[in-house]
Amino acid sequence: MQRTLEHPLARLRQWIEEERSEGVSFPHGAVLGTLGLDGVPRTRMLGTYLCEDGAPKFYTSPSSTKVTEIHKHRQASLTFGFQRSLRSVTIEGTLTALGTQELEVGWQEFDEDFRRHYLVFGPTSGSPIESLERLRAERDLLSPGAEAKRPESFIGFRFGEIHRVIFYAVMAHDFAECEEYRPKNDGSWTKVLRVP
Numbered sequence: 001m002q003r004t005l006e007h008p009l010a011r012l013r014q015w016i017e018e019e020r021s022e023g024v025s026f027p028h029g030a031v032l033g034t035l036g037l038d039g040v041p042r043t044r045m046l047g048t049y050l051c052e053d054g055a056p057k058f059y060t061s062p063s064s065t066k067v068t069e070i071h072k073h074r075q076a077s078l079t080f081g082f083q084r085s086l087r088s089v090t091i092e093g094t095l096t097a098l099g100t101q102e103l104e105v106g107w108q109e110f111d112e113d114f115r116r117h118y119l120v121f122g123p124t125s126g127s128p129i130e131s132l133e134r135l136r137a138e139r140d141l142l143s144p145g146a147e148a149k150r151p152e153s154f155i156g157f158r159f160g161e162i163h164r165v166i167f168y169a170v171m172a173h174d175f176a177e178c179e180e181y182r183p184k185n186d187g188s189w190t191k192v193l194r195v196p
């Protein structure tokens with residue numbers, strides 16, 4: 001076991017950018033795992049973004065199942081599967097709700113087309129629906145510029161505390177590398193190389 005001051009999330013940013021530079025259009029997509037109210041682990045794909053300190057955050061709708069689950073159990077895991085470079089990063093930690101200011105900025109960063117669609121589906125995301133026609137009709141009735149204002153249904157979370165980060169890289173003609181980081185109380189990290 002090794003003690004290091006190097007923050008592991010700097011490597012996450014680097015790996016996302018390397019994947020993007022290889023032509024992958026959605027390298028910031030990752031799978032979020034939460035614990036269902038019935039005790040069943042649940043996963044789903046999300047677009048994620050990195051906070052200034054490198055911690056991942058994501059946006060979602062309050063009516064979604066994951067939000068109910070997060071309110072009950074704040075612990076979650078997030079896995080990036082980098083298909084082009086055959087690498088993965090898994091983060092385990094505790095989720096914290098994003099503040100209003102961060103949500104306002106996040107909302108404006110999405111393109112107009114996505115925001116107009118979100119205004120329609122965000123408030124009831126996850127509810128059963130017969131067909132998408134009703135949503136399309138609602139979308140077509142939106143007034144110009146309606147997307148400028150963030151709706152209450154646009155919320156988000158970030159990894160506040162991080163308990164474990166695992167980097168796994170498959171190598172050509174050699175063993176895969178698996179490195180596990182855990183935070184210590186003094187701001188440093190322990191780093192363990194594990195048999196792949």
Ligand SMILES: Cc1cc2nc3c(=O)[nH]c(=O)nc-3n(C[C@H](O)[C@H](O)[C@H](O)COP(=O)(O)O)c2cc1C
Binds near residue numbers: 060
């Ligand atoms: C490429 C892609 C990106 C997605 N991005 C998001 C996202 O950023 N936020 C989100 O809430 N759901 C996103 N989804 C939908 C989720 O995978 C999921 O279906 C939805 O959030 C409902 O999940 P839940 O019922 O577990 O809450 C995305 C799906 C795909 C395929």
